[in-house]
Amino acid sequence: MNKTLIICLMILGTAITACVPHAKNRTKTYVNAIERLRAGNDRFVRHRMKHPDQSAARIMETSGGQHPYAVIITCSDSRVAPEIVFDEGIGDLFVIRNAGNIVEEEDVLASVEYAVAHLGVRTVMIMGHERCGAIEAMTREPGEDEPKHILAIIQRLKNEPEEQQALRSGDTGERLVHQCVAANVAHGVAALSHQLHHLKGHGTDAGISIVGAVYDIQTGVVHFQEIKPSHH
Numbered sequence: 161m162n163k164t165l166i167i168c169l170m171i172l173g174t175a176i177t178a179c180v181p182h183a184k185n186r187t188k189t190y191v192n193a194i195e196r197l198r199a200g201n202d203r204f205v206r207h208r209m210k211h212p213d214q215s216a217a218r219i220m221e222t223s224g225g226q227h228p229y230a231v232i233i234t235c236s237d238s239r240v241a242p243e244i245v246f247d248e249g250i251g252d253l254f255v256i257r258n259a260g261n262i263v264e265e266e267d268v269l270a271s272v273e274y275a276v277a278h279l280g281v282r283t284v285m286i287m288g289h290e291r292c293g294a295i296e297a298m299t300r301e302p303g304e305d306e307p308k309h310i311l312a313i314i315q316r317l318k319n320e321p322e323e324q325q326a327l328r329s330g331d332t333g334e335r336l337v338h339q340c341v342a343a344n345v346a347h348g349v350a351a352l353s354h355q356l357h358h359l360k361g362h363g364t365d366a367g368i369s370i371v372g373a374v375y376d377i378q379t380g381v382v383h384f385q386e387i388k389p390s391h392h
């Protein structure tokens with residue numbers, strides 16, 4: 161592709177954007193955001209990806225400011241990449257990742273606050289995944305040579321009340337890990353809901369919706385947990 165053509169396409173992209181101002185990124189309401197995430201994951205699972213928002217025009221369009229429509233807190237696991245599994249592109253998702261998608265860390269909470277208070281995001285998803293190494297580590301006795309920060313994370317997970325309940329379920333092996341993954345997400349939703357309470361009034365009168373989900377690394381499907389349309 162020659163330079164002139166690229167520039168023409170970029171100008172065209174800008175012109176289209178000007179006609180429909182930020183139409184794609186006005187997915188501010190919870191229902192729209194969830195529908196968009198579901199639709200993107202559906203395309204991913206069926207191998208019918210559109211790879212949206214990855215053009216040179218999109219890079220230019222978003223260079224002046226970002227308007228992501230959802231925050232995704234998920235695991236650092238290399239198999240769980242939000243922009244890929246939701247078939248999104250540049251400027252669409254505000255992503256926070258750490259091993260075990262732990263919410264109650266200052267840097268995670270600060271990142272969510274930034275997205276809510278400064279970028280106007282109203283939908284926050286906490287997405288765990290099946291066969292999560294952090295969760296698996298929690299379900300068995302840690303080795304003596306386990307590095308100290310990993311031990312701290314394991315202990316933190318073990319202290320979650322939802323996790324303690326799952327650990328008492330009597331399940332073992334993969335079934336136990338499956339239960340514990342869901343319990344950790346449920347804990348994240350409850351903890352974040354509590355932590356974001358103080359944001360009420362920061363232009364968030366419409367409320368912030370928090371949804372839990374679990375990504376299945378075998379099928380690519382994102383399973384949404386119970387949906388609560390209006391968290392405050």
Ligand SMILES: [Zn+2]
Binds near residue numbers: 235236259294
């Ligand atoms: Zn993981």
